[in-house]
Amino acid sequence: MHITILGTRxxxxxxxxxxxxxxxxxVDGTILFDLGEREYLDRGADAAFITHLHPDHAFFVTDPTAIDIPLYAPEQAEHDMPIMVIEEPVTVGPYTVTPVPTHHSVRVKSTAYLLEKEEEKILYTGDVIWINREFHPLLEGCRLVITDGSLVRKGGRVMRDKESGKIYGHAGIPDLIDLFAPFTDHILFLHFGSWFFEDVEASADRLRALGEAKGVSVIVGSDGMEIDTGSL
Ligand SMILES: [Zn+2]
Ligand SMILES: [Zn+2]
Incomplete structure (x- = not known):
């Protein structure tokens, strides 16, 4: 599969x-994951899959607009958007997109997406603390995992809502490496938090070193980056 990383902030x-x-x-000019910017709609994709309805992943939450490709998300938006709520795998041409529930927020539902084409599969998580163990067998043999670079410190920032008992926030990058290393050799981070911007080059080196220590190759995402999963 050919991956174009559109946004990494x-x-x-x-x-x-x-x-x-x-x-x-x-992916392959066909499948979009998240719409953090309206301009991504101009890419000519056949369908868009939103991980969760925070505006940095779904611009239309704060800026409702007509969207004329199939739009999937884990729940309906407040505004009258033509969202199809995804609970089961969806087929788009040769691709199968399977939602994998994640922990991230109390107010919005969140899901990662497993994308499969022929023998190859990749995972895109969006913002994430954790994926329940019952779903881990699905992740086996991923060519690439694309995940949340919000926080670099171990433990990230995870809080618990008193009313619902639900956890919310972001895992730390070391935690996500531990979570995904059993399932893949390549982890791409994007959605960088403030820590990353203090010194972009040093932060990128730090990320790669964290991967090396755990025996996985960490890829530091950048806007416009192109990756052929076949060459990984
Ligand atoms: Zn979020
Ligand atoms: Zn976010």
Whole structure:
């Protein structure tokens, strides 16, 4: 599969030339994951899959607009958007997209997406703390995992809502490496938090070193990056 990383900045103020846009990943020019920017709709994709309805992943939450490709998300939006709520795998041409529930927020539902084409599969998580163990067998043999670079410290920032008992926030990058290393050799981080922008090059080195220590190759995402999963 051919992956185009569209945006790698989290929901934060700081920005850098190659890390300015919000969440978005395009696969084979056909499947979009997240719509952090309205301009991603101009890519000519056949369908868009939203991980959760935070505006840095779904621009239309704060800026409702007509969207004329099939739009999938884990729940309906407040505005009258033509969302199809995804609970089961969806087929788009030769691709199968399977939702994998994630923990991230109390107010919005969140899901990762497993994308399969022939023998190959990749996972795109969006913002994430954890994926329940019952879903881990699905992740076996991923060519690439694309995940949340919000926080670099171990433990991330995870809080518990008193009323619902639900956890919310983001895992730390070391936690996500531990979570995904059993299932893949390649982890791409994007959705960077403020920590990353203090010194982009040093942060990228730090990320790669964290991967090396766990025996996985860490790829530091940048806006416009192109990756052929066959060459990984
Ligand atoms: Zn979020
Ligand atoms: Zn986010």
């Amino acid at each position: 989290g929901e934060i103020g700081p920005s850098a030339p190659l890390h300015a846009k919000h969440a978005g990943v395009l």
